[in-house]
Amino acid sequence: MKKITIAIDGYSSCGKSTMAKDLAREVGYIYIDSGAMYRAVTLYCLDNGLCTPEGIDTARLEAAMPHIRISFRLNPETGRPMTHLNDVNVEDRIRTMEVSAMVSPVAALGFVREALVKLQQQMGKEKGIVMDGRDIGTTVFPDAELKIFVVASAEIRAQRRYDELKAKGQEASYEEILTNVKERDYIDQNRAVSPLRQAEDALLLDNSHLTIEEQKQWLKERFEEAVK
Numbered sequence: 001m002k003k004i005t006i007a008i009d010g011y012s013s014c015g016k017s018t019m020a021k022d023l024a025r026e027v028g029y030i031y032i033d034s035g036a037m038y039r040a041v042t043l044y045c046l047d048n049g050l051c052t053p054e055g056i057d058t059a060r061l062e063a064a065m066p067h068i069r070i071s072f073r074l075n076p077e078t079g080r081p082m083t084h085l086n087d088v089n090v091e092d093r094i095r096t097m098e099v100s101a102m103v104s105p106v107a108a109l110g111f112v113r114e115a116l117v118k119l120q121q122q123m124g125k126e127k128g129i130v131m132d133g134r135d136i137g138t139t140v141f142p143d144a145e146l147k148i149f150v151v152a153s154a155e156i157r158a159q160r161r162y163d164e165l166k167a168k169g170q171e172a173s174y175e176e177i178l179t180n181v182k183e184r185d186y187i188d189q190n191r192a193v194s195p196l197r198q199a200e201d202a203l204l205l206d207n208s209h210l211t212i213e214e215q216k217q218w219l220k221e222r223f224e225e226a227v228k
């Protein structure tokens, strides 16, 4: 069977990564969470005092970019990819609200996008990859054979993120999450470099009222059609 490239884009917390991960595992493809890469750069900024209430120290961040190494390693127990920043497992730390609050401004920086898009394209050179994010179908893999654009209401997305953080035992406020989801939507859609938008040839999926099982099934069917 031919190997294809699958690009899944959409708004924050709309369940892209769950469906992308499940499909990748089922069909034996590599899964890459591009958002985790922007989150890792943001964590680097926070850990090194490059993100302050006054803003991002872009000059120092640009100088540091060649020293920021991001990789994914499979957790042998769960089979899930763990994000590593300069060889340290940061999978849990990049999911905190502290990182969520700063990630969209960091991801709007042209030099950050340039470096990460290059890395993402290298990871997908051999095809057989499912990548999710904001600009995968438009910028990273414009020739992807299967492109999906996922949407759901902000309130439903905030509730899902709230449930996820709670399940991990992390402190969470629904109102704070909803505000963050809306702020990131705005920044992601309005930034100058590769703003979030549906690629012309992407299939639209509104999963507001779909269960995880239903959306998994929907994606599997689209995959079967695309590899035929």
Ligand code: CDP
Pocket: 011, 012, 013, 014, 034, 035, 036, 038, 039, 103, 104, 105, 107, 108, 132, 133, 134, 135, 136, 184, 188
């Ligand atoms: O997990 P969630 O859906 O909230 O977001 P994410 O996929 O972890 O991405 C975090 C942030 O990184 C997004 O809000 C975007 O600002 C940025 N991002 C991006 O600009 N381009 C991508 N390809 C992926 C993420």
